Amino acid sequence: MASGSASSRPSPEHIHSALNAHQQTAALKSAIELDIFTAIDEGNGTAEELARRVKASTRGVRILCDYMTIQGFLRKEHGRYELTPDATLFLSRRSPNYMGSIAEFLTNQRHFENLAKLTEAVRRGGTAGEKGGNREPDDALWVSFARSMAPLTVPAALFIADLVEAQEGRPCKVLDIAAGHGMYGITIAKQNPKAHVTAVDWPAVLEVARENAEKAGVADRYATRAGSAFETELGEAYDLVLLTNIFHHFDKGACVQLMRRVHQALKLEGQAITLEFVPNEDRVSPPVEAGFSLLMLVGTDAGDAYTFAEYEAMFASAGFAKTSLHRMTTMPQEVLVSEK
């Protein structure tokens, strides 16, 4: 670099690119907000046509669409923009698989505020924000989660339904803890007409789950219990307890406490099904699972992406006989099955 010539030498490019990476987030968020992808799918191809359709300036649309092209969400040919296959399937509202809504939760203002305090979070070892406990009733963040993240759950929900052999159609009593949108339990109920699901979450979040159960046609087999997973009466004799994306918010003590409650609520041959970001023991792979810890550092008091060995030990200490790990190929998350 000091010589300014040989291009094979180390380069500041990667550093520069990481420091600018936040632009990618802002750009995709805005393209989704402006519904640019749907407008292109409808046949609007030039910046002028798109600007008219989304009620924005031609200059702004041109720069945003060029950026989306650079990022690989669009293609540009002779001044006309086209959707890439990913954008067609996931970012156009004409697609049944539309998932633009996930931008609402993933780019929630809370995440930006927490990340802006990362240095302070590293110093103190936990969030520098105010809501690190994650036990506050009806936190708007979890309503946003429930309202927006359902589309991203499809592969994992199907994977779990397969794993628990929902299609076999045996009578099955399911408890869905911190259900959020409720899609994991609802997917089981859709596949198994003899499944009955009880969802636990805060009241405002349960409204979303109930709406989704109605849309899925399983509302008559869908019950709710409002309150904290750590305090609410959970009921008993469940075949399955679903624990999707909950443990990462808490320290190990709280996780074990919740696992004990789950153990009590299960019937003798019941199973706890955990969906989580489970990094390898090196904690730096796979990238998404391992990298998830950063969000827990900035957003929680003591949450983490726990390794399989850590989960195994926690479930064992809560009384479970055996825990096994199931990696998905379709999503960067893992499923744990813990037997009572």
Added chain:
Amino acid sequence: MASGSASSRPSPEHIHSALNAHQQTAALKSAIELDIFTAIDEGNGTAEELARRVKASTRGVRILCDYMTIQGFLRKEHGRYELTPDATLFLSRRSPNYMGSIAEFLTNQRHFENLAKLTEAVRRGGTAGEKGGNREPDDALWVSFARSMAPLTVPAALFIADLVEAQEGRPCKVLDIAAGHGMYGITIAKQNPKAHVTAVDWPAVLEVARENAEKAGVADRYATRAGSAFETELGEAYDLVLLTNIFHHFDKGACVQLMRRVHQALKLEGQAITLEFVPNEDRVSPPVEAGFSLLMLVGTDAGDAYTFAEYEAMFASAGFAKTSLHRMTTMPQEVLVSEK
């Protein structure tokens, strides 16, 4: 995706990753702020050692260093972190090529605020912030630029000095417009003992340039003119006028206006040297140059990353005889030479 099985199908991974990309920026910014890289270079290898050295929590340091490992700035072996070659050269303060300071400007709060208003900027076709004119005296953003970005200029400054044959040592009168840190003019003055440089910028910015000229031992051949490049008396009979990273802030009319002033200030065989982000005519390649437009959309009233054809036309209309394009292999920027 709906089937949740075949992994060769389109995947939401790229969308998910772009919406989370801002975490990369926050993480590298914090690692630089905490001076983690220097601490590792000093021999602190474990999270415990590093936490002690940088006065932070072990948990926070572990999560941040794991994230830096995932991002490719560190390696992790048996629980010890090591620097990658890029990090050794550019992110440890023990290196003469340290450039951690660029985080200060690249992640300046102003950029975050502007990007947070991207959707509104697309609607109106220019910044939704308050400082889009870029003509305000002593804007703190440009002092931050001058103080922090000098390390990134080295390859381009050497490229320009080569291009103008500074080492030939001919008498040379140089005008450096919107000089900032002043490194482009200073590099010419270091290579050519007969070069005299006049730097134009706002007073608070010129203080930084003057400090750098003193450090480089060329202060006796370094003059300054405080004020706007559009209004200040520029002087005359210059051999070279440097226009580094200035045009992209303005619309074409303002660019041509400035080019005309430069044309007047040059002697008969003088050259205007422009350093800029110059995308190809398709405006979507190369990625860094083309992507730079987004920052101009959110941060300026009407700035842009102009193509070579646009620069050629603007310089011609300002009276220049000929403009040629020189691509650097070491940096994602281009140099234009315009002959009077």
